[in-house]
Amino acid sequence: MSAPGSDRPVVLQLTDATIKFGGLTAVNQVSFELFQGDLFGLIGPNGAGKTTCFNLITGVYRPTSGKIAYQGNSIGGLPPNKICKLGIARTFQNIRLFGALSAIENVMVGGHLRDPSSLLSALSYFPRAIHETARLREQARELLRIVNLEDVAEVRSRDLPYGKQRRLEIARAMATGCNLILLDEPAAGMNPFEKEDLVKVVRRIRDEYQKTVLLIEHDMKFVMNLCERIVVLDHGEEIAQGPPEAIRNNPKVIEAYLGEAV
Amino acid sequence: MNLPIRLGSFLAAALFCWGIQTWAMGSLPFNLQRLIALAGLYVVLAVSLNLINGITGQFSIGHAAFYQVGAYLAGYFSIHNFNPQGMPPWLWLILMMILGALGASLAGLVVGLPSLRLRGDYLAIVTLGFGEIIRIFVQNTKELGGSYALDKIPKIQSLWLIWGLAIVCIAVCRNLLKTAHGLSFLAVREDEVASSAMGVNVTKVKVMAFVLGSGFAGAAGALLAHWETSITPQTFSMDVSFIILTMVVLGGTGSITGSVLAALVLFYLPEYLRNVSAISGSTLVAVTLSVITAVAVMKRLVDHYHRPMKQRVIAYLATIVGSAILGVVLNIAFRGVESLAKASFTGDKLRLVIFATTLIILMLLRPQGIFAHHEFSWDWVRRLFRRPAPTPGATS
């Protein structure tokens, strides 16, 4: 298989990444590569190990074996906050917003890791902390605009409808100033209109903000429409990799999805 | 915040401290002065525990231990080193406050670091255990008075310093919440996994909050030691920890104003109850049980009994009458239990019963605390009485 995008630098590289939970091998020797600016899909039936892959990349779990490298440096085993600082941010399949905080505050938390003001200056309300907070608020407002949520900036995130919560998670991840963004089923629970909207948002994140995107999604139309390359997992194993057309016609993939129209 | 507002707040705070000092020290009897002092210390304790439990979402239930560390450390040091000619007493007291704060912070670091790294509520158990360890340590150290009092601590009573500390404690927490830094503390409370995925160093935030909160308790302890001049391990018993915890929960975890108000109410309420004549144990148990039953049944009715007005009113009345009868019957029944009938409850003992009952009722009626996560503001009060406005975009 030719390596598309090999003219661009490698952002993320999994080499035989494996994790076992007791007797269960949730991710088994999975290898793939993302290049800068990729729009990459990760698909597979329920329980295939997709979310677990995200958890490995973002440091929630330490791989049992294999290597995960970001921009050439191994990140396997680093804590999540360090990995986030390096430039990888994510959203969660089972939405994990900061429920009691407003939409804009959620996004500000995402931006806070680039905030140089100290705790002491926050406690004494020094101008530095105030300006930093104002700057983060401004930046957050901008990000809310990208995902079309500026009208609900002050609404408690718990009170937002599902589709908006999903988009808010994307804005919050963007706020970390990441280079690689991982989206775990961003379209789940959205209606067709919202999905169409989301396709535009994701494209924009890649084209306009130059992020590399790795996304998990069950909606095949959505994935095929959006992603340029796709990796397919089944029972923790990688069964196919390639552009959407090749994936669609791959007999192993069709079998894994039990003949569902892929 | 611009300079005039900042200066204004400083002035207002200074004026408040000065006012309370001259008014109380000038015209009030000693026991009332002491109540005002202790109330200020409880405000510090409640607000600082709120930083740990409410704002950062941890669960420390042994706050009195850090109060105790500060008190004994500063008290002991003061007994041996205070020189009235050396410096003005208030300056010495400030130094002792800092000493108490540093000692308690250090204790907080030692206790917090291992337990806060772990997920879950290990902190609760560890803080509880720490309180016991400190108590036993003090009881077995002759130097610190053992089971008796550590006394002859130099008497330096300063209401303005106590209330000044309370204001600083409130201001620090409020400042934190106004900045992006504070948002990361709240984020840790809301979701640790998501916080760390957003780059928040969860352990660091938790330890910071814990150390800071413990430090304020330690400073309060130093002030207490110099006010009372004599402290015993009982001054910092587990009851005190639970009272502080109750204040935080009652005020609404996370709400600074809630903690302040709850601290004042829960501190003063029992003081008024001192004048209540003694109640026998059987009456107390009967009243408590029937009140809780009444509230619980009432709550269910309000939530689930959707019938015409008349039927509902009958149900409510029946609940009240029923609980009253229950109370009378229980009273008669418990009078048969000799130990209960003989026990008599006044002031201090009654206070714990009232705390417990208040907590149970609160958990039934408003588990998020009176103020929930909100701060007291007139805008908030107005909103309470207005019909909730539909949130923009709630329909899509």
Ligand SMILES: Nc1ncnc2c1ncn2[C@@H]1O[C@H](COP(=O)(O)OP(=O)(O)OP(=O)(O)O)[C@@H](O)[C@H]1O
């Ligand atoms: N912490 C854990 N402990 C034990 N087993 C786990 C753990 N996390 C995931 N698993 C198991 O690993 C397997 C893969 O789970 P994962 O959540 O990655 O699936 P997925 O591909 O994201 O599925 P879905 O499409 O349903 O989200 C499942 O069998 C799951 O039960």
Ligand SMILES: [Mg+2]
């Ligand atoms: Mg999943």
